[in-house]
Amino acid sequence: MSLRTLALTTALTLAAPFSAAFAAATVGAAAPDFSLTDANGKTQTLSQYKGKTVVLEWNNPGCPFVQKHYSSGNIPKQQADATKDGVIWLTINSGAGGKQGHLDAAGAKAFIVQYQASPTAYLFDGDGKVGHLYGAKTTPHMYVIDAGGTLRYVGGIDSIASADKEDLAKATQYVPLVLAELKDGKPVSVATSEPYGCSVKYGS
C-alpha cells in the first residue's frame, strides 16, 4: 500500500502542478461570464447584471460550515442587506449528482425557505464548469464583482476558520466589508483571504 502511495505521489509529481482546471478567476481582472439555470428554471448569466455589484456564494446545504452560517442567520442577513442595497447575490451549487448537498429545484427552494434566505437566485452547476472557472474550492467560497464586471474579492466568508457558531461574533465578515467599501468608492481593504469549509463536491 505504501508502494502504491509512493507511485501515486511520483505520478503527481511528474504532472504539472499548475492545474489548468484551477486557473482561477483573478482579483483585479474581468470576472468571467457564465450561464447557469436557477431554481426557477430560468437562465442566469453574469453579463445580464453588468452595471450592478454581484456576489457569488458557493453553497452545499449538507456542509457543516455552510450550516453554521445559515442556521446562525449570518449568510441570510448578509443576503438581505446586500439585495436591499441593489446588490445581486447568486448562490451557486457545484455539487455533482449523488454527492453531498446536490439539490434539485424543489430542494433549493425548500433550503431557501428553511433559512429565510434571500439570494437573487440559486444556481445549479452540477458539472462544476463554473466552479472550476472561478476556482471555487470550499463551501462557502465568496466572490464579489463590481458594477464594471471586475472581480474585487475572492475568499472566505469571514476571518475565523471554524465550524463553531460561537466564533461568529469575533470574526470579520468580509463580504459586507467589501460591499460597503465599493459603495463608498473606497479601495477594497481585503481583496483575498483563504476560504475555509468543506471541499466543493465536484464530480470526477
Place this chain on the structure above:
Amino acid sequence: MRLSNVAACFFLACFGLGGLAFAAPVSADHIEVELVSENSALVPGHNAWLGLRLKHEPGWHTYWINPGDSGLPTKLSWTLPTGFKADPIAWPTPKRFQLGELYNFGYELDALLPVSISVPAEAAIGSTVQLGVEAKWLVCHEECVPGKANLRIDLPLAAKATPDPAFAAAFAAAHAAQPAKSASKAQARLIGDRVEVALDATDLRRPPTDAFAAQTKVVANAPPTIAERGGKSVLTFAKSDYFTAAPEHFELLLLDGSAKAVLIDAPFAPAPPSSSSSSTP
C-alpha cells in the same frame, strides 16, 4: 473494560451532559478520541508527554496544522493545574489526501497528537492532579463532521515514572513520526506565479518525492515538481492564490517515501527590483 467506558461515555453524551470531562475514550461521529499519558505518573520538574489519541473510522481523516485546500486543524485548549504548561501539538508527519483536484494533509486510522507538558518542580509528590483539554476537530471522508470533546486524565505525581504499556506503542509511533529539523539550508524565491525552493542538502536518505508547507497562504497544496539542477533539488510550487507576503520563515516538510520526514526552513530571497522576471540562471 475499555468497551464499557466507551458505552458509558456514549450513554452520558446522549443525554447531553455537557461540561463533563471524560477520563476515557469518547466516541463521536466517525472517530473516537481520548486524552492519554505516555507514563503512568508525572515527575516534578520534568516534561511529560500527553497525547490526543484519534481512532478514525476507516476512510475518515482529521487534519494537520496546514489542513490543505479545505478542512481545519485539530485544536486543543488546556485546563491545567497552577504551574503546569502545555506546548503546542508536536505534529507527526501527516499524509497527503487527494479529492479530485483538492489536496489535504492529515491523519487517518490510529493517530496520536503528542503534547509536551511541563510539570513544575514544586508539585507535591504523592498528590494527584487532573489535566483537562477541550479538543475540537473536523473529521472528513468526502463529507465532514465537526466534533468537540472535553477530556481529562488524572495522574499521580511520583519521583519516577514508568511507561503505561497501554499507550507505549502509540507514543513510540508518534515520536518516530516527528519530522527531524534539518540543519541544511534552503532558499525560497518568488518567480511570477511560482515559488521555487532550492535545497543545498536535505538530510534525507533519498531525493525528496514530495513536500508539504507547514504554513498556509504561501504555496498551493498540489505536489511540487521536483528537478535536479546544478546538484541541487529544486522544488517548484504554484504560488498560493492567497499569498500576500513572503513569510520570514517558510517551513517545508520534505518527504522521501520513507517514514522519516525532514522539516527545513526556506527563507525567501529578497524580491527582485523588477518583479515577474522569470529567467533565472
